Amino acid sequence: MITTNEINLRTQGDTDIIDITAKVQKFVTDSAINNGTVTVFVAHSTVGITTIEFEPGLVADLQKVWENLVPENIPYDHDTHWGDGNGYAHVRASLMGASLTIPFTDRKLVIGVWQQIILVDFDNRPRNRTVIVQVMGE
Amino acid sequence: MITTNEINLRTQGDTDIIDITAKVQKFVTDSAINNGTVTVFVAHSTVGITTIEFEPGLVADLQKVWENLVPENIPYDHDTHWGDGNGYAHVRASLMGASLTIPFTDRKLVIGVWQQIILVDFDNRPRNRTVIVQVMGE
Amino acid sequence: MITTNEINLRTQGDTDIIDITAKVQKFVTDSAINNGTVTVFVAHSTVGITTIEFEPGLVADLQKVWENLVPENIPYDHDTHWGDGNGYAHVRASLMGASLTIPFTDRKLVIGVWQQIILVDFDNRPRNRTVIVQVMGE
Numbered sequence: 001m002i003t004t005n006e007i008n009l010r011t012q013g014d015t016d017i018i019d020i021t022a023k024v025q026k027f028v029t030d031s032a033i034n035n036g037t038v039t040v041f042v043a044h045s046t047v048g049i050t051t052i053e054f055e056p057g058l059v060a061d062l063q064k065v066w067e068n069l070v071p072e073n074i075p076y077d078h079d080t081h082w083g084d085g086n087g088y089a090h091v092r093a094s095l096m097g098a099s100l101t102i103p104f105t106d107r108k109l110v111i112g113v114w115q116q117i118i119l120v121d122f123d124n125r126p127r128n129r130t131v132i133v134q135v136m137g138e
Numbered sequence: 139m140i141t142t143n144e145i146n147l148r149t150q151g152d153t154d155i156i157d158i159t160a161k162v163q164k165f166v167t168d169s170a171i172n173n174g175t176v177t178v179f180v181a182h183s184t185v186g187i188t189t190i191e192f193e194p195g196l197v198a199d200l201q202k203v204w205e206n207l208v209p210e211n212i213p214y215d216h217d218t219h220w221g222d223g224n225g226y227a228h229v230r231a232s233l234m235g236a237s238l239t240i241p242f243t244d245r246k247l248v249i250g251v252w253q254q255i256i257l258v259d260f261d262n263r264p265r266n267r268t269v270i271v272q273v274m275g276e
Numbered sequence: 277m278i279t280t281n282e283i284n285l286r287t288q289g290d291t292d293i294i295d296i297t298a299k300v301q302k303f304v305t306d307s308a309i310n311n312g313t314v315t316v317f318v319a320h321s322t323v324g325i326t327t328i329e330f331e332p333g334l335v336a337d338l339q340k341v342w343e344n345l346v347p348e349n350i351p352y353d354h355d356t357h358w359g360d361g362n363g364y365a366h367v368r369a370s371l372m373g374a375s376l377t378i379p380f381t382d383r384k385l386v387i388g389v390w391q392q393i394i395l396v397d398f399d400n401r402p403r404n405r406t407v408i409v410q411v412m413g414e
Binding site for chain 1 (some may be wrong): 171174189194199207210235238240241243248250252270275
């Protein structure tokens, strides 16, 4: 059995990080599927999906590390060609990845107590975003 | 239902980046499966799979960022032991990841208009590569 | 059909890297499932999962690259707030990712001969870890 669901949300720009764990768990709970996997996917090229212990210190640390690894204000060919100014956001999203697959049993995600599912919007302005949450199992 | 398919292609070396979106979508279209996930996996240790807006500026940006993060010409223990000269390629591939899972509905991948599936071959010479594309659903 | 299994292991701290390929393959072999995907997931916020050619040179290279990219001994807000001293481990795990999905056919993983599945424990002390291995297919 399969259910395909959407989370729609508004992000604030500048590597905004949002905890979507409860919404993903709710789609699993509400499905008639007991065991399987949930695939979380963002259909946007400047957004990544991963897990983290979601607390303000680590949210700030992750933002700082990205600025160290792939700085916003160095030249990117993307910006030269298209003038968007968000070349850094595309590259960061490509490195982080758009997809995450998590098993569940008895309708409960097997994630840790200190582990949350996060959306990271690297773009340089507020955006409306859609996250696809597909529940598959039996 | 499940179909397991292969993309066979020739890469050019030096972090060659190839858009495989149309080929992945075709396996989904050709299956008799309406809804589910497609898993894209490379069975090579110097190749990664991710998504990006596939345009020449970002292709060049991604190549430059990898050279900044994991440079080709610094010493790697792998090269000292084996003499392959591609230690950087192994490490980059391990960081990028070999696998990507994307949902589809009504036989259409849910990826964005500006989001393509890419193979990144970090190796230092042309290679023949196989990508596994497994379609699973109902 | 679905089977959900666990690997329990003891890690040694300091970016300990462990090859879990044989254990993952065994769960696939032992299931009554011929074709499908296996999802490997760690329910810990300081551990990552990926693939690499598992040989001592590359294990050392991967550890050195992580120390270059996300150093252990720079200030992290997580450490300031919580005193754990493992802020670097959380950030590295978040960048590497907690999940890996691999197709199998005829009960055999489609991974390469020179490609192993690894758990990377970034934490700064020995830990007991659980890896979830879910086999799904037909």
